[in-house]
Structures are given as C-alpha cells and as structure tokens.
Amino acid sequence: MATTQLLSLTGVSKEFPGVKALNNVRFDLNEGEVHAIVGENGAGKSTLMKILSGIYKKDTGDIVYKGNHVNVSSPLEAQKLGISIIHQELNLMPDLTVAQNIFIGREDRRKGRVFLDNAKLNKAAKELLDELELVLDPKQIVGELTIAKQQMVEIAKAVSYRGQVIIMDEPTSSLTPSETEALFKIIRTLKAAGKGVVYISHRLEELSKITDRITVIRDGEYVKTLTTTETSIPEVISLMVGRKVDQDQRPEARPLSNEIVLKVEGISDLNLLRDVSFDLRKGEILGFAGLMGAGRTELARALIGADPKTAGKIFLHGNEIKIKNPSDAVKAGIGYLSEDRKKYGLLLIQNITFNVILSSIPSFSNKFGFLKTKPAGSIVRDVIKKLSIRTPSENQYVKNLSGGNQQKVVIAKWLTRDCEILIFDEPTRGIDVGAKDEIYKLLTKLASEGKAIIMISSELPEILRMSDRIAVMCEGKLTGIIDNKDADQNKIMQYATKFRD
Amino acid sequence: MSEAVKAVESEVEGGNRLSAFAKREIGRVLALGSLVVIFIFFTIMRPVFASWENVSGGILMSTTVIGLLAIGTTFVIITGGIDLSIGTATALVAIIVGKTVMALDLGVVSGMIVGVVVGGLVGVINGLLITVLKLPPFIATLATMKAAQGLALIVSDMKPVLFTTDVKGWDSIAQGNLIPKIPNGVLILFVGAIIAAIILNKTVIGRYTFAIGSNEAATKLSGVKVNNWLVAIYGLGGLYVGMAAVVLTSRLGSARPDLGLGYELEAIAAVIIGGTSLLGGKGTISGTIIGALIMAVLVNGLRILELQQEWQYVITGIVIVIAVWGDNVRRRRAGETS
Numbered sequence: 001m002a003t004t005q006l007l008s009l010t011g012v013s014k015e016f017p018g019v020k021a022l023n024n025v026r027f028d029l030n031e032g033e034v035h036a037i038v039g040e041n042g043a044g045k046s047t048l049m050k051i052l053s054g055i056y057k058k059d060t061g062d063i064v065y066k067g068n069h070v071n072v073s074s075p076l077e078a079q080k081l082g083i084s085i086i087h088q089e090l091n092l093m094p095d096l097t098v099a100q101n102i103f104i105g106r107e108d109r110r111k112g113r114v115f116l117d118n119a120k121l122n123k124a125a126k127e128l129l130d131e132l133e134l135v136l137d138p139k140q141i142v143g144e145l146t147i148a149k150q151q152m153v154e155i156a157k158a159v160s161y162r163g164q165v166i167i168m169d170e171p172t173s174s175l176t177p178s179e180t181e182a183l184f185k186i187i188r189t190l191k192a193a194g195k196g197v198v199y200i201s202h203r204l205e206e207l208s209k210i211t212d213r214i215t216v217i218r219d220g221e222y223v224k225t226l227t228t229t230e231t232s233i234p235e236v237i238s239l240m241v242g243r244k245v246d247q248d249q250r251p252e253a254r255p256l257s258n259e260i261v262l263k264v265e266g267i268s269d270l271n272l273l274r275d276v277s278f279d280l281r282k283g284e285i286l287g288f289a290g291l292m293g294a295g296r297t298e299l300a301r302a303l304i305g306a307d308p309k310t311a312g313k314i315f316l317h318g319n320e321i322k323i324k325n326p327s328d329a330v331k332a333g334i335g336y337l338s339e340d341r342k343k344y345g346l347l348l349i350q351n352i353t354f355n356v357i358l359s360s361i362p363s364f365s366n367k368f369g370f371l372k373t374k375p376a377g378s379i380v381r382d383v384i385k386k387l388s389i390r391t392p393s394e395n396q397y398v399k400n401l402s403g404g405n406q407q408k409v410v411i412a413k414w415l416t417r418d419c420e421i422l423i424f425d426e427p428t429r430g431i432d433v434g435a436k437d438e439i440y441k442l443l444t445k446l447a448s449e450g451k452a453i454i455m456i457s458s459e460l461p462e463i464l465r466m467s468d469r470i471a472v473m474c475e476g477k478l479t480g481i482i483d484n485k486d487a488d489q490n491k492i493m494q495y496a497t498k499f500r501d
Numbered sequence: 502m503s504e505a506v507k508a509v510e511s512e513v514e515g516g517n518r519l520s521a522f523a524k525r526e527i528g529r530v531l532a533l534g535s536l537v538v539i540f541i542f543f544t545i546m547r548p549v550f551a552s553w554e555n556v557s558g559g560i561l562m563s564t565t566v567i568g569l570l571a572i573g574t575t576f577v578i579i580t581g582g583i584d585l586s587i588g589t590a591t592a593l594v595a596i597i598v599g600k601t602v603m604a605l606d607l608g609v610v611s612g613m614i615v616g617v618v619v620g621g622l623v624g625v626i627n628g629l630l631i632t633v634l635k636l637p638p639f640i641a642t643l644a645t646m647k648a649a650q651g652l653a654l655i656v657s658d659m660k661p662v663l664f665t666t667d668v669k670g671w672d673s674i675a676q677g678n679l680i681p682k683i684p685n686g687v688l689i690l691f692v693g694a695i696i697a698a699i700i701l702n703k704t705v706i707g708r709y710t711f712a713i714g715s716n717e718a719a720t721k722l723s724g725v726k727v728n729n730w731l732v733a734i735y736g737l738g739g740l741y742v743g744m745a746a747v748v749l750t751s752r753l754g755s756a757r758p759d760l761g762l763g764y765e766l767e768a769i770a771a772v773i774i775g776g777t778s779l780l781g782g783k784g785t786i787s788g789t790i791i792g793a794l795i796m797a798v799l800v801n802g803l804r805i806l807e808l809q810q811e812w813q814y815v816i817t818g819i820v821i822v823i824a825v826w827g828d829n830v831r832r833r834r835a836g837e838t839s
Contacts, residue, residue, distance in 0.1 A: 330723065346719055348715070349783065
C-alpha cells in the first residue's frame, strides 16, 4: 500500500511557567493509519494533542498538513483544516438529541430562515450514522445513551467535519470489552476511508489490536516510533518507563489470618444489588471482578452509606453496625477510594495537607474547634515520605500532582484516619504503568500491615496479580468467591457472565 | 543526613513556602494596591478627602453595615453557595430588635444579643432549606429574601420603629467611642473581621467551609457531615446579619422595614472584588474588607467630587468588571486554572 503522509510535526516544544512540557518532539501520521501515542501521565501526550488541535500554541516547531506548513492557532482553525479531537471527557450536550449534538453550531442559517429544520438535521445525521454503520437514532436524547453510544456520537460529530485527522484521547477508558470491539470496528471503517487516527490509550493490550505504529514519549521528549507488528507490549512499557515492568504476576503467598474484620450479609439496593454476602479478613486483599454494570461500585457505595440499602446487615469484628451515611462508615474505620478521584476523592484546589487531614480533622483540633496545624504538618510529611508522594512540599496543590501521586494522597487520607478497611475502586484507573507498579506495592504493603482491603477492578491481570481471593459479580449478584490459586481469567469470566446467558 | 544538607533542604522548603505565599497573596496585594491608588487619587483631587473626619465618619462608618454583611456572606460564598436574603433579613432583624427592645425595655447588651440570635436563626432557616429540602442556595435564599421583606413590613406595620431615648446608649453602639477617635461601629467591623478571619483559617468550621466549596461530594465521602456544617455556616453568616442590623439601627436611631433590599448585592460585590471565587473553595476575609473599602472609598470620593449618584453606580459596576477581569488575567498568566 502506498502511504501518503497526512500530517507531520517536527521539533515541537512547549514551555509552561516552570515546566518544559515538550522538548523537540516529532510525530507523523499517514492516510489510513492508526498511530498511537503512549507515555506515562505527564509525559506530554495531552499537551501535544492540544497543540495539534489548536488549544495550546506551540513555542517552536513545524506542523505540515497535507504538504502545507500550517499554523493551528485555534480549535476553530484546526476544525477548518480537518483535524478533530475527541476528548476523554465527552463534550456533548446531554439534553439535546443525537442529530442536534452532531451539527451543533452548524445549523442551517440561510438568510430569511427563522426556524430550525429538525427534519433536515435528522436526515443528515441519519446518512452520516449509516455511513459509519452506527446503530443510533438521530432523535434520541444524548443523556439517555450509554457512555459507549455517546462516544459514537462524538465520533460521528468528528467525522461530520469531513476532517482527515481524528484524535481520540483514551476512547476506551470507560467502555466494556464488547463496546471496545464495536469502537475498533468503527476505527477500521475510518481507516478504510483513508482517515488518519491518532490514538491515545493507557490500555496497552489494545495497541496490538488496532494500531499500525506506536510513538513513545517520555518526560516531554520523543523516544521512539515502533511498528506495531514488530514490537511487543513489554518493549513499549520499557520504553515508556525506561525500565522493565512485569505484566503477568501473581501475589506472593501471604499467610492469611482467620480473623474476620467485616462480615456483610444480604445487601440489596433499590435497583441492582440482590442479596450480596461476603467476609473480609484481616490482612487480605479481596478482589471484586465483574463486567461493567455488575454492581461492584454500587455495592461499595451501599456499603459505606453513600447510597441507600433496602436490606442487609454489616458486622464489624462480629458486632452489627448501622451505616446510614459515609460519616458512619468513616467512624467504623472504612475508607472508600472512588474510581473517580477528582470528583469523589480529592479537593483539587487545596493542598496536600488539607486533603490528607480532611477525614481526621476532629483529631487535629482541640475542644474549642481550633485546628492544631503543627502536628498535622509533621504527620503529613511522614505520610508523604512513607508513600513516596513526589511533591516539592506538603503545600503543593493537589491539582498539580500526577494521577499516581493524587491516588497516593487519597490513600494517605485514609491512613491518617487510621482506617482498618480500605475499599479501592479501580485503584489504577488513569494511572500510568510505572506508577501502577508503585500502587500495587503499596496495596500489598498495606495488606501485610494488617489492613483489610477490598479492591474493585475491571482489569483481570490486576485482579489476578493483587487479590488473595476473588469475588465475582454479575448483574447485582455475587456469583462466586475464588481463591487466587484456583483462579484464572477464564474462570473469572465464567462467573462474571453467569446470569447473562 | 548531615546538618548542611538539612539546612539546604529547609532553605529550599522555605523558598517554596515564600513563593507559594507570594502566589497565594498576590491577588490581595493587588486589591490593596488599587485601594491605595484610588485613595491617593481622591486625596490629590480634594485634600479634604484624607481628613480623619472623612475617613472615619464618612468612609469607614459607611462601610460598617455592608462590611459586616460581606464578612458573613464570605463564608457562604466560599462553600460555593450564595445568600440573597442578607439584605432584607437585615431589615427584618432590625425591626424585631426594635420591637423587642422597646416592648421589653431591654438594654444595649440584651438588644444586641437579640439581634445576633435572630439573624443567626434566619441563617439556620436558609441552611435547612438548602440541606433538608435540597433547594439550590440561590432559590432557597431568594425565597427567604422575599419572605423577610414581607415579614419586616408586617411586623412593623409598615412604620419605622423609633429607638426613643428610653433605650440609653443605643446610639453609642455604632457612634460612641470606646477608643478615642474611632467610632464603635468601625471597631465592631474590624473586631468582627478579625474573629471571622480566625474562624475561617484556624477552626474546624472554617476548614470545612473551604472543603465543601472545593468538592462537596469528596468532603461527604471523607466522612464529614456536610449538611450539618452547611446549616452551621449559613447560621454563622446570619450572626453577622444580626450584628449588621444592630449597627444599622444604632446609626439611624430607628429600624426601617424598607431599608436593606439591595444590601445583599453590595455585600456580594465586596466579596467578589476582594478575590473570593463564586465557584467556591477560595476566599479571604481581609480580601472582603478590602473589597468593601474600595466600594466605600469610591462612593465617598465620587460624592466629594460632586459626581451624581447615578454615576457612582455606573463606576461601581465598572470596578467590579475590572477587579474580576484583572484577577482572571493574573490567574491565567500564573498558569492557574480556576
């Protein structure tokens, strides 16, 4: 196949006050190609994409698009050139229909026209969706669609600009395996139509399925461009982090205590959960596996009183406790680390100290309600050291930390509160490979110190690597609890689909 | 670790702290700078502007009521909320204080206590509407704003309540001089500001004020009883409304049911000029005081320049735009995302 170069970036640098975000980076894209950009968080992927899509201005460098030197000075300019970006956080208007979203800002505004022609809009959308072989109703309200379908709307919107370059930033981060397959099918359609796709993902196992080439960047510098068929995931990872990381591990056998810390009996909720019961032992990591929508996060939220339960009992060290709200859970020593750290875990605009002591403020204040800042400062510095949170000081704003370090701040919060039970919901989501390893080590260390850990994860290698026992859920029910030594991916998937067929 | 390394590290840390301090404080430094520049401008135009008589009796005294309201509402705005009721609540509290003091023949101290308690109750009602009925703060306080306006008229029978000479020393609450040359009203404003600053920065309720405004969901999941604290915070704002009402009646020698509407927006303007974010999570009491002073200095200075009141309003509007726009530009330059 003769390849025509669509886009090339050379010598791109970008500096923010105090940080060199990109230094002399290059990247190119051919027609009909899917080219991945990988790198750890903070490597500069997003900055590069924002330059390409006109959100940031580059300091130096050259962009050649279809043989012409171009200056992408604004998102509008990028759109005119034919470069579209699909952001990780979807940018749709939930109250408008599919068709209205696709053509927003481009409604027919001929002279003399007062009213919008929805029928025409719907027809145009229908043609576009058919072309992409997407099964979507143009008249459906976007907010009623699943995340996967909403993403398809985004893709249709990007294609509707008739652009040649489509940038996808972490498109699969919230998709199930079958939805991911559907997405790949669409990407192949785009490829066949000669479009170039820039693909950013943390899920490296996807790269071999969908990409042609992979460019690795590290610390704002270009590392290497690999041809997908000639490389392997371990090679990509070692280029990303600059060292080798194990992929297929199992936990070291730990002596398991028989002491049951938490006993959950028959938890149900209004919508999904039905009669879920399990025990959690001291010093163990109990993994929760299952497909999207199996009810794992719902279980965690019901457990800590964030959402109402309709039935069920909870025993802490054999004594029944009532958990009506998160405050009761925290009092009982149960800490929850949400899958969405920024929304449910952190105060991004506050500093590390503030975040770390947030759950323990009563113990950092005297009886008149005055804060004791000195002991707080030294405890926070200790926990920063213990968890090796990389930061210039405890006064750093949390929004300036990388994903891995933000996760450690949430962990630090619960350690400072001295929680005995920790519920990790997708502990490594959005965290790069190197930092993942650190989080794994930390979890193991916490368990060996006697913490009882529930770890919800959608990544089976992660479940198998970390869990002493694996609880599998399907459609709101617990379908089985397997010892790690008896478990493999197949077996887990069997339990996870138990009520599906 | 050797002592030398330690020393270097602590120096580096000190440096970080200093630059963090500079970064954090620059907004207020700029606001204070603008206040000084405006002040100097008016002094050059009309030297009488800088006379102590004008500064204390004119500028500071006229800031007391709006200043107290602004201090209380700073807490509410830092939580990411808003309180539209503080203006008409001032009128309602003033009327209730007037009626109670006259009917029960109360002294100055008991009268002040009545004012603060009633003000606090209005705040608590706002807090309950927001947390129990789950009304958005804008709507909850819009409702109490209208209700308070009506109640003030009903309770007063549409007539001002006069503090007759029977209430000895009621006028001295605002106008006396515990400290020579400084009117008591001004003293109350600054003591109130210092107490508020301590509460905001050194106490549990202050810490939760910032936490709720930064991320209410995360704060709740951290085990904080967010609803209870919100009621307390709106109640705290109400205490300052009560104080403002007492000072107002003392200055006027009467309580008028129609006075107060519009105060809420002036107080909110002061808070915003002072650099507190309407999105919540950020703000200072000193900034609010500077904001209130900027508005008072402008009004007073423009009056001395004999500019008509209509123009004073226009200029206040322009100042709000410049203050907030300038702060945005500064933040963007500093690479802060808000």
